[in-house]
Amino acid sequence: MRYRSxxxxxxRWDGFPFREGDIIISTRSKSGTTWMQMICALLVFRSPDLPxxxxxxxxxxxxxxxxxxxxxxxxxxxxHRRFIKTHTPLDGIPLDPRAxxxxxxxxxxxMAVSLFHHVDNLNRERMAELLGGPAPAAPSAPPRSIHDSLVTWINRExxxxxxxxxxxxxxxxxxxxxQRRHEPNVVLIHYADLVDDLNGEMRSLAAKLGIDVPEEQWPLLVDAAGFAQMRARAAQLAPDPVGILKDRNAFFHRGGSGAGRELLTDEEFTQYEKRAAQLxxxxxxxWLHR
Known part of the structure; x- marks a missing residue:
């Protein structure tokens, strides 16, 4: 399937020249993409000092x-061993046995709450300039609150x-x-597991990728993958190669779990659960909601 926005x-993945050992990181926006890129970088280079x-x-x-x-x-x-980002689902990119x-x-x-903050941090004029389109029109109405935006997001058809x-x-x-999680070259990781046990999740991923890390290196690598350390290195780690973020530090907004539930009433949360069960x-x- 082709996905466009x-x-x-x-x-752009058509005819992609894969190599043996390629790591393809496929996530939805604000679901741990940059975090997983950093984890893979630390495992590949076995050092927090990235080149x-x-x-x-x-x-x-x-x-x-x-x-x-x-x-x-x-x-x-x-x-080096390559680790590559995509926001495309696996049914929209080539599935190569070497990767x-x-x-x-x-x-x-x-994810939706984090995306709300992320969109607010984007420089739309800069993006339009790079894409060769007209500058975005000024909004005709005041922005909705994060609560109202989340409720609309839940109910959108x-x-x-x-x-x-x-x-x-x-x-x-x-x-x-x-549906592909039992395939030998597909690894499914829960963001909450990274929050709860970063050391264990990094070790598990290294084993699945066939990467051997000296035991004495693990504390340094796990520390470098922590939210506080990544936020402190936002200038190097935030995904902003062409200057579309208003504030790179704001990219690492919170990093935890539970922000979405905190915003909803019990009735609104029940409506979310009903929608999710339909989808x-x-x-x-x-597994996702545990």
Whole structure:
């Protein structure tokens, strides 16, 4: 399936030249993409001292703002094991046996709250300039509160491919990955597990990727992957190679879990659960909402 938005096109994966050992990080927006990129960087280089910015080391193939030829040339020049970002579900990119596909799932309500803050931090004028389009018109109405935006997000009826960061889009992405979770080169990771046991999750991922890390290196790597350390290094780690963020430090907004539930009344949360049950299988929801 082809997925397109104003700044993404999954067709840029067509003919992608895979290498043995490639790591493809497939997530929805604000679901732990940058965190997983950092974890993979730490495992690949076995050091918190990265040789370049995270966006340069782990480019986003689908993103229309950076020319595809430039992205592929950068990846071709990398001598190390490659770890590559995409927001496309696995059914929209080539599934190559030489690659491992890492999908990170986050509670959809937390993802939606984080996305609200992220969108507010985007420089829309700069994005329009890079995409060659007109500057966005000034809003005709005052912005909705984060609570009202979240309720609207829960109830929005839209085709998944038309709005991948909608609730239907999130559940489509995760359901596809859930159905592939027993395949040998697909790894499904829960954001909450990274929060609760970062050391254990990093060790588990290293084993699945066949990466051997000396025992004495683990405390340093786990510390470097922590939220506080990543926020302190926002200038190097925030995904902003062409200056579309108003504030790179604001990209790392909170990092925990539970923010979405805190905003909703019991009735609104029940409505979310009903919508989720219409969009995803029960076993996935039990794992996702635990």
């Amino acid at each position: 104003s700044d993404e096109d999954s067709a 370049a910015s995270l966006s340069e080391l782990s480019p986003w193939v689908d993103w229309l703002i950076v020319p595809r030829d430039e992205v592929l040339a950068r990846l071709e020049a990398q001598p 491992t596909y890492v999908v990170v799932a986050r509670h959809p309500l937390d 839209v085709a998944p491919a038309e709005a991948m960061d909608s609730l239907p889009g999130v559940m489509w992405h995760l359901t596809d990955a859930w 995803a299988p029960n076993d996935l929801l039990a």
